[in-house]
Amino acid sequence: MAASSEAQSSAPSVSLWNDPKKRALIYQAIVMIALIIVAAYIINNTAANLEKRGIASGFGFLQSPAGFDVGMSPFLKYDAAKATHGTVLTVGILNTLLVAFTGIVIATVLGFIMGVLRLSSNWLVSKLAYLYVEITRNIPLLLQLLFWYFAVLGTLPSKRDSISIFDLFFLNIEGLFGPLPIPQDGFWMVGMGLIVAIVAVIFIKKWAQKRQDETGQPFPVFWVSLALLIALPLIGAAIAGFPLEFEHPQQNRFGLRGGMIILPEFAALVLGLSLYTAGFIAEIVRAGIQAISRGQTEAAYALGVKPGITMRLIIIPQALRVIVPPLTSQYLNLTKNSSLAVAIGGAEIVAIFAGTSLNQAGQAIEIIAITMAFYLTVSLLISMFMNWYNRKIALVER
Amino acid sequence: MTDLSYVRKESHPDLPPPKSEVGVIAWLRQNLFSNWVNTLLTAAALYLLYKAVPPLFNWMFWEADWSGKTYQDCTSDGACWAMVRVRFDQFMYGFYPVDERWRINLGFLLLLGTGIPLLIEGVPFKKYLAIFVFLIYPFIAFMLFYGGMGLTVVETNEWGGLMLTLVLATVTIIVSLPLGVVFALGRRSNMPVVRIICVAFIELWRGVPLITVLFMGSVMLPLFLPPGTHFDKILRTLIVMAFFAAAYMAEVVRGGLQAIPKGQFEAAQAMGLSYWKMMGLIILPQALKIVIPGIVNTFIGLFKDTTLVLVIGLLDFLSIIQSATTHKNWLGTATEGYVFAACIYWIFCFGMSRYSITLERRLDTTHRD
Numbered sequence: 001m002a003a004s005s006e007a008q009s010s011a012p013s014v015s016l017w018n019d020p021k022k023r024a025l026i027y028q029a030i031v032m033i034a035l036i037i038v039a040a041y042i043i044n045n046t047a048a049n050l051e052k053r054g055i056a057s058g059f060g061f062l063q064s065p066a067g068f069d070v071g072m073s074p075f076l077k078y079d080a081a082k083a084t085h086g087t088v089l090t091v092g093i094l095n096t097l098l099v100a101f102t103g104i105v106i107a108t109v110l111g112f113i114m115g116v117l118r119l120s121s122n123w124l125v126s127k128l129a130y131l132y133v134e135i136t137r138n139i140p141l142l143l144q145l146l147f148w149y150f151a152v153l154g155t156l157p158s159k160r161d162s163i164s165i166f167d168l169f170f171l172n173i174e175g176l177f178g179p180l181p182i183p184q185d186g187f188w189m190v191g192m193g194l195i196v197a198i199v200a201v202i203f204i205k206k207w208a209q210k211r212q213d214e215t216g217q218p219f220p221v222f223w224v225s226l227a228l229l230i231a232l233p234l235i236g237a238a239i240a241g242f243p244l245e246f247e248h249p250q251q252n253r254f255g256l257r258g259g260m261i262i263l264p265e266f267a268a269l270v271l272g273l274s275l276y277t278a279g280f281i282a283e284i285v286r287a288g289i290q291a292i293s294r295g296q297t298e299a300a301y302a303l304g305v306k307p308g309i310t311m312r313l314i315i316i317p318q319a320l321r322v323i324v325p326p327l328t329s330q331y332l333n334l335t336k337n338s339s340l341a342v343a344i345g346g347a348e349i350v351a352i353f354a355g356t357s358l359n360q361a362g363q364a365i366e367i368i369a370i371t372m373a374f375y376l377t378v379s380l381l382i383s384m385f386m387n388w389y390n391r392k393i394a395l396v397e398r
Numbered sequence: 399m400t401d402l403s404y405v406r407k408e409s410h411p412d413l414p415p416p417k418s419e420v421g422v423i424a425w426l427r428q429n430l431f432s433n434w435v436n437t438l439l440t441a442a443a444l445y446l447l448y449k450a451v452p453p454l455f456n457w458m459f460w461e462a463d464w465s466g467k468t469y470q471d472c473t474s475d476g477a478c479w480a481m482v483r484v485r486f487d488q489f490m491y492g493f494y495p496v497d498e499r500w501r502i503n504l505g506f507l508l509l510l511g512t513g514i515p516l517l518i519e520g521v522p523f524k525k526y527l528a529i530f531v532f533l534i535y536p537f538i539a540f541m542l543f544y545g546g547m548g549l550t551v552v553e554t555n556e557w558g559g560l561m562l563t564l565v566l567a568t569v570t571i572i573v574s575l576p577l578g579v580v581f582a583l584g585r586r587s588n589m590p591v592v593r594i595i596c597v598a599f600i601e602l603w604r605g606v607p608l609i610t611v612l613f614m615g616s617v618m619l620p621l622f623l624p625p626g627t628h629f630d631k632i633l634r635t636l637i638v639m640a641f642f643a644a645a646y647m648a649e650v651v652r653g654g655l656q657a658i659p660k661g662q663f664e665a666a667q668a669m670g671l672s673y674w675k676m677m678g679l680i681i682l683p684q685a686l687k688i689v690i691p692g693i694v695n696t697f698i699g700l701f702k703d704t705t706l707v708l709v710i711g712l713l714d715f716l717s718i719i720q721s722a723t724t725h726k727n728w729l730g731t732a733t734e735g736y737v738f739a740a741c742i743y744w745i746f747c748f749g750m751s752r753y754s755i756t757l758e759r760r761l762d763t764t765h766r767d
Contacts, residue, residue: 028591035595042622049621122436123429124443138747139740140702143716147740151733336607342709350609364617368610376605 046365061361062086068356072263072347074098085357092349093374099269099348100335100378106274107334108327111281116311118286129282136279142340144276149268149344156264170249176267179246180260186240193236194229201225265346269338277334281327288323289315320393328386332379339375349374458737468727481731482738485722489738492558492713498550502561505542509535509568517753519760532572539568554632558713560742562632566639566704566714571697573640578647579686583677585648586655596648603645608706611638616710635707643700650692654685687761694754698747705743715739 017023050057066088069080075094078087117129136144154173157163162172170177183190208219237244249261292315300310339350354371358364418424430440461476465483472478482489491499512531515521543565545551557565584596603611615638620629658681666676686693708717716739722728723735 024589028589031589031592031595045624046621049625052625120436120439121429121432122439122443125439128443128446134748135744138698138744138751140705140716140743142705142708143736143739143743146716146720147733147736151736154732339607339609340706340709342609350607350613354610354613358613358617364621368614368618371610372602372606372614375607375610376602379605 055362057363057365059366061363061366062089064361066357066360068360070347070352071345072266085353085361088357089349089353089370091347092351092353095346096335096338096348096374097378099266099273099338099341099346102270103273103277103334103338104331106270107277107281107330110274110278112285114278114282115285115289118282119289133279133282136276137283141272141276141337142343145268145272145340145344148272149264153264153268168248173264174261175264176262177249178260178262179248182245182247184245187244189236189240190233190244191236193233197228197232200228200232204228263347265341265344268344269341269346269348273334273337273340276337277330280330280333284323284326284330285319288319291322292318317393321390324386324390324393328383328390331382331386335378335382336375469730472731477734477737478728478731479734479738481722481728481734485719485728488559488722489715489718490560492562492718493556494552494558494561495550495556498552501542501549505539506561506564508538532576536569536572554630557632559718560715562713563701563704563715566632566636566707567697567701569636570639570643570700570704573636574643574647574700575693577640577644579651579682581644581648582651582655585652600645600648603642604649608639608642608703609709611642612706612710614638631710632712635710635712639700639704643696646696646699647693650689650696651685653692654687654689655681657688658685690761691754691758694750694757698750698754701746701750702743715742 017026062085064084066083066085067080070078070083070088070091072095073091075098076087076091078091114129114132117125118133120126120129156171156173159172159174162170162177164170168179204219204224205221208221212218247260296314296318297310300314301307305314338348341348342351342355345351349371354367358367361367414420418427431437457476459476461474463472463474463476463478463480466472466478466480467484469478469481472480487496487499491502494502509531512527512535516524516527516531521527541547541549543552543557543561544554581596581600584592585600587593587596612635615634616631619634619638620627623629662680662684663676666680671679704714705716707714708720713721719735719739723732
């Protein structure tokens with residue numbers, strides 16, 4: 001105390017400790033030094049441990065053969081005999097992205113439906129939606145995944161007597177089998193038709209907007225776009241002589257082979273993730289709609305706008321501003337939660353790379369670091385995209 | 399002259415509203431059959447309920463088996479609750495020695511006895527209760543659960559079941575809350591080095607899934623310590639889970655700090671309060687009060703996330719049920735196990751979320767018309 005009062009009396013030369021700026025510098029130096037010491041300690045220990053266990057660090061293991069089967073690889077041919085840990089990583093990343101994308105689409109659709117139903121004037125429907133939300137939100141996701149995988153999909157019939165749907169799809173314990181479309185020569189015509197259709201739709205939308213701004217006459221953009229998007233690729237296909245063949249699953253001694261297959265692990269994962277996240281999205285949507293004042297609805301009704309159009313053109317666009325930020329974090333959660341596939345033997349990055357590859361190659365630090373870096377990148381990309389979308393729909397004030 | 403006209407001296411008593419406007423019928427008309435869309439929706443919902451509810455009740459109660467020694471004893475069509483009955487003690491205590499289980503009961507009763515009053519409004523001596531729960535109780539609980547001071551030591555590999563789940567959840571919350579406050583303050587600090595470190599820490603932990611964090615705890619953490627150090631598996635899990643939770647907690651607390659008007663900071667500084675006094679006496683009491691619902695919500699998420707320790711081989715509540723249903727005596731009881739687990743988790747989480755909503759209403763001092 002004595003020192004500080006002395007320092008205060010000699011005003012111009014403030015002691016080091018009582019000058020906030022210098023004090024801050026000292027604090028930061030201390031924090032920095034502490035951090036460096038801890039880091040050095042950890043690195044030193046890790047090096048000693050690795051040396052003791054005879055593990056060479058580095059990313060060379062990505063080129064060494066993996067030698068195990070990953071179960072699911074819809075995007076690139078996976079050959080267990082030739083695959084390296086690098087291939088496993090690629091397959092894992094692609095599968096994770098597929099799960100996340102499918103899950104986000106289903107969860108968003110279901111979540112919006114449930115959120116709107118929750119606000120329905122129909123008492124019974126609203127209470128059922130409430131029941132759905134409270135059940136999915138309050139039970140751990142892992143438990144839900146295990147339930148879908150073991151208790152529901154586990155009761156499917158064995159591969160000998162699979163359920164047949166129109167002789168096209170077959171459902172059994174090994175998954176859902178269906179015909180796999182294989183494009184033949186000339187398939188580019190269909191793609192061409194689709195591209196032309198998309199370009200046309202963009203132009204029609206702009207033209208319709210301009211016409212409505214000028215003359216007030218609406219144009220049925222949605223139906224025309226839909227017709228174009230279906231018709232043009234079909235015309236392309238007709239010109240090329242329908243260049244598409246289907247590979248149907250064949251029954252042989254070991255069960256169904258060939259065709260397109262949706263594995264039960266994938267189905268359970270997507271089902272569990274989307275049902276769980278939809279519960280949260282429903283609550284976000286409900287809160288967002290309720291945040292829009294009743295006056296907006298009443299004003300729309302007073303102008304004679306129909307309830308459906310009121311919802312679509314007046315309430316939802318305003319509610320989106322409230323909905324998008326928390327929705328972003330739900331998308332991030334869903335992506336991160338896809339890592340739970342490891343519990344039901346799925347084939348995404350944590351299960352096959354941070355699980356099997358880690359056990360085989362033993363490069364714990366490198367593998368965990370790569371996995372974490374992947375998730376950080378995805379998190380960053382999703383939040384960047386959603387921030388861009390959020391800016392786009394944000395209220396433009398004068 | 400006689401008064402021929404009739405003038406009523408008193409007003410006519412109010413007539414009841416028409417039958418179609420009150421009572422059950424009106425309610426039904428307004429809420430279920432107001433227009434044809436609603437009528438269709440009601441019909442669909444009723445059909446759904448008719449298809450789902452009776453079979454569910456049949457399976458869960460009327461046709462269920464309640465006693466037996468193996469799955470073969472469950473002969474009816476319904477659920478085989480005998481499994482839950484036989485294994486119930488294990489689900490609660492894991493492989494904790496039977497003679498020592500009173501210690502767990504005592505430990506959790508103590509927590510309930512001191513923790514619940516802390517959550518109720520208007521209970522006196524809250525300050526002392528909080529000091530007890532956050533500073534003294536952890537040591538008592540450690541002594542009770544692990545042993546020492548005359549009690550037999552129970553190694554952590556014998557811990558399991560609901561007890562382990564609650565230990566993981568409680569320790570994580572008690573550690574992560576103060577840690578989260580520190581990181582939130584660091585993130586709002588004026589010192590660039592401190593701020594950058596805190597931002598990096600928070601975003602790193604929040605950007606990765608808990609499973610990779612748990613993997614890190616089980617395979618990487620032992621590498622960070624001097625060779626030959628024995629490091630308990632549950633302790634490792636607790637450490638990484640506490641850091642993970644602290645990052646989320648920090649963001650919740652930061653929300654509260656940002657909601658405090660700048661005038662509060664300036665007034666405190668004008669009074670000559672030091673940084674820690676300003677934070678401890680003026681800012682944090684207000685900020686933490688605002689974010690209590692957020693903290694409870696984070697805690698619900700954490701409680702659900704404790705199930706992930708199944709992946710690294712700890713026998714928590716879900717994991718021990720999962721292993722019971724794969725035992726040869728009880729093969730085929732997976733659904734029963736999951737339904738039982740779901741009920742217990744649901745009760746905990748729903749209770750906490752109700753509490754959070756009540757708090758939100760109580761703390762909401764905005765005036766609504």
